[in-house]
Amino acid sequence: MAYPMPLFYQEEDTVTRDLEYLQEMYPVEAKKYQKVIAETLERLDYEGSMIYDEYPDKWQIYRLTQIIVDKLKQSGDAEIGTETENEDITAFVQVLLCYEIYKKRHMNRNGILKF
Numbered sequence: 001m002a003y004p005m006p007l008f009y010q011e012e013d014t015v016t017r018d019l020e021y022l023q024e025m026y027p028v029e030a031k032k033y034q035k036v037i038a039e040t041l042e043r044l045d046y047e048g049s050m051i052y053d054e055y056p057d058k059w060q061i062y063r064l065t066q067i068i069v070d071k072l073k074q075s076g077d078a079e080i081g082t083e084t085e086n087e088d089i090t091a092f093v094q095v096l097l098c099y100e101i102y103k104k105r106h107m108n109r110n111g112i113l114k115f
Contacts, residue, residue: 019103033093036071037100040064051101061101065094 026034044051050060069090 030092030096033068033072033096034100036075037068037093037097040068040071041097041100041104045104051104056101061094061097065090065097068093068097 023034041051044064050056069086072089072093
């Protein structure tokens with residue numbers, strides 16, 4: 001092919017649509033958590049932010065997770081009863097947080113995921 005670039009962007013567009021479609025299939029609770037995580041990461045989306053560090057610090061990720069869980073508790077989105085439930089929700093939020101950070105780190109200015 002003489003001009004392969006349009007197909008390259010077509011593939012990335014397909015990846016983006018696929019990710020969005022799969023996120024729509026998240027359970028209701030996960031969608032609530034993801035919304036709070038995305039809002040929190042929007043405030044951390046600046047040059048030099050810890051989310052763009054080559055190797056983000058594990059403690060900072062854990063601390064950010066705790067901040068998000070506290071926001072969820074305050075808003076009433078996370079109903080936590082036992083210690084086990086609290087640990088499960090915290091672990092789930094941390095997984096979603098790491099995924100959202102990954103997405104932010106691999107988005108270019110056009111909103112296209114780059115791998």
